[in-house]
Amino acid sequence: MSARVARGRKPASRRSDEQSAHSHQRTRSDHASELAEDYVELIDDLIAETGEARAVDLARRLGVTQVTVTKTIERLKRDGLATSEPYRSIFLTPKGSKLAVEVRERHKTVLEFLRSLGVPAKDAELDAEGIEHHISPATLAAMRRHLRANA
Amino acid sequence: MSARVARGRKPASRRSDEQSAHSHQRTRSDHASELAEDYVELIDDLIAETGEARAVDLARRLGVTQVTVTKTIERLKRDGLATSEPYRSIFLTPKGSKLAVEVRERHKTVLEFLRSLGVPAKDAELDAEGIEHHISPATLAAMRRHLRANA
DNA sequence: GACTATTCTTAGCCTGTGCTAATATCCAGC
DNA sequence: GCTGGATATTAGCACAGGCTAAGAATAGTC
Numbered sequence: 001m002s003a004r005v006a007r008g009r010k011p012a013s014r015r016s017d018e019q020s021a022h023s024h025q026r027t028r029s030d031h032a033s034e035l036a037e038d039y040v041e042l043i044d045d046l047i048a049e050t051g052e053a054r055a056v057d058l059a060r061r062l063g064v065t066q067v068t069v070t071k072t073i074e075r076l077k078r079d080g081l082a083t084s085e086p087y088r089s090i091f092l093t094p095k096g097s098k099l100a101v102e103v104r105e106r107h108k109t110v111l112e113f114l115r116s117l118g119v120p121a122k123d124a125e126l127d128a129e130g131i132e133h134h135i136s137p138a139t140l141a142a143m144r145r146h147l148r149a150n151a
Numbered sequence: 152m153s154a155r156v157a158r159g160r161k162p163a164s165r166r167s168d169e170q171s172a173h174s175h176q177r178t179r180s181d182h183a184s185e186l187a188e189d190y191v192e193l194i195d196d197l198i199a200e201t202g203e204a205r206a207v208d209l210a211r212r213l214g215v216t217q218v219t220v221t222k223t224i225e226r227l228k229r230d231g232l233a234t235s236e237p238y239r240s241i242f243l244t245p246k247g248s249k250l251a252v253e254v255r256e257r258h259k260t261v262l263e264f265l266r267s268l269g270v271p272a273k274d275a276e277l278d279a280e281g282i283e284h285h286i287s288p289a290t291l292a293a294m295r296r297h298l299r300a301n302a
Numbered sequence: 303g304a305c306t307a308t309t310c311t312t313a314g315c316c317t318g319t320g321c322t323a324a325t326a327t328c329c330a331g332c
Numbered sequence: 333g334c335t336g337g338a339t340a341t342t343a344g345c346a347c348a349g350g351c352t353a354a355g356a357a358t359a360g361t362c
Contacts, residue, residue: 017211017212020212020213020214021211021212021213021214022214023276023277023280023281024189024212024213024214024215024280025214026277026280026281027185027189027280027281028319028320030281031182031348032348034178035348035349038175038178054309054310055309055310056308056309056310060168060172061168061171061172061175062171062172062175063171063172063173063175063176064175064349064350064351065350065351065352066309066310066311067310067311067312067350067351067352068349068350068351070310070311070312071348071349071350072348072349075348075349086310086311086357087309087310087311087356087357087358088310114290114293117290117293117294117296117297118293118296119287119289119290119293120289123287123289123290124289124290125174126174126177126287127285127286127287127289127290129174129175129177129178130174130177130178130181130282130284130285130286131281131282131285131286133281134278134281134282134285135278135281135282136270136274136277136278138270138271138274138278139265139268139270139274139275139278142265142268142269142270143268145268145269146268179349179350182318183318186318186319205339205340206339206340207338207339207340215319215320215321216320216321216322217339217340217341218320218321218322218340218341218342219319219320219321220340221340221341221342222318222319222320223318223319226318226319237327237340237341238326238327238328238339238340238341239340303362304361304362305360305361305362306359306360306361306362307358307359307360307361308357308358308359308360309356309357309358309359310355310356310357310358311354311355311356311357312353312354312355312356313352313353313354313355314351314352314353315350315351315352315353316349316350316351317348317349317350317351318347318348318349318350319346319347319348320345320346320347320348321344321345321346321347322343322344322345323342323343323344324341324342324343324344325340325341325342325343326339326340326341326342327338327339327340327341328337328338328339328340329336329337329338329339330335330336330337330338331334331335331336332333332334332335332336
C-alpha cells in the first residue's frame with residue numbers, strides 16, 4: 001500500500017533498456033569463457049614448466065578437486081580447445097594454444113598496467129586475474145598506450 | 152606415449168600453488184556477489200527513476216525473463232539485501248541500499264577512469280560493467296588518484 | 303612380476319542461473 | 333463490478349561448476 005505508483009503502465013523505457021540488457025548479457029557470456037581461458041592458460045604454463053599438464057596439478061593450482069578438473073576438461077574438449085585420452089595427460093589443440101597465448105599476453109598487459117598505476121603487487125595480481133576476462137580490445141589498447149607513454 | 156615425463160612424482164610445486172589457488176578461489180567467490188551487486192544497483196536506480204522497482208522492469212534491463220528475476224530476488228531476500236511481498240514491488244533493505252551506493256560509486260569511478268584513458272564511451276560502459284566487480288579497494292584508490300592527477 | 307601409493311574415472315549429489323508453460327493476481331477501463 | 337491485458341508466481345527442465353565416495357588404472361619400488 002503505497003508501493004503502486006504506476007502499475008500496469010509502461011514507464012516509457014526512456015533510456016534504451018536494450019543497451020543495458022546487452023551489457024549484462026555480455027557479462028554473462030564472458031563468464032562462460034572465463035573458466036576456459038583460465039584452464040588453457042594454466043595448461044600451457046604447466047606444459048612449459050613441467051613438460052605435461054596433469055589433472056592433479058591443475059586441481060592444485062586452481063584450488064578445486066580433480067573431479068571438477070576432469071569435468072571441465074570434458075567441456076574444453078567439446079569446445080575444441082583441448083584433447084586428452086583416458087589416464088593420459090592433457091594437451092591443447094591449436095585453437096587452445098592460440099587462446100592461451102592471447103590470454104597470457106593480455107594478462108601480462110593488465111598486470112603491468114595495474115602496477116604502473118601504483119597498485120601493490122599482491123592486489124594487482126589478484127585484480128588482474130579477476131578483470132582480465134572482461135577487458136575489450138579497445139581498453140587493452142588504451143592500457144598499452146598508457147604503458148608506452150609512461151615507460 | 153611420451154607424455155609421461157614424471158608420473159607419480161610430485162613436481163616440487165615450485166611456486167606456491169596456494170597463492171594461485173587463492174586468486175582463482177576469489178574469482179569464483181566474486182561471481183556469487185556480482186549478480187547481487189547488479190541487482191541492487193538496478194533496483195536502486197529504478198526506485199530513483201520511477202518510484203518503484205518491478206520484476207518486469209528488472210527483467211527488461213537485465214535481458215532475462217521475469218521468472219529468473221523472481222528467483223534471484225528470492226536469493227537477495229535470503230541474503231538480507233532486498234524485501235518484497237507477493238505481487239508487490241521490490242525494496243532494498245538498509246544493507247542492500249548501502250551496497251547499492253557503494254556499487255554505484257565504484258561503477259562511476261571505473262567508468263570515468265576508462266574514459267580518461269581514452270577508451271570510447273561504448274566500450275568503456277561495457278567494460279566497466281564487466282570489471283567493476285573485480286576491483287579491489289587498492290586498485291580503486293589508484294584509479295581515483297589517477298583521475299585527480301589528470302583532472 | 304607383484305605391491306603400494308598416486309592419479310584418474312564414475313556415480314551421484316548440490317547450488318546458481320538461465321529457460322518455457324501454465325496458473326494466479328492485479329489494475330484499468332468500461 | 334466485470335473483464336482483459338499486464339504482471340507475478342509456480343512447476344519443471346537444463347547446464348555449468350562445485351563436491352564426496354568408491355573403484356579402476358598407472359607408475360615406481362621391491
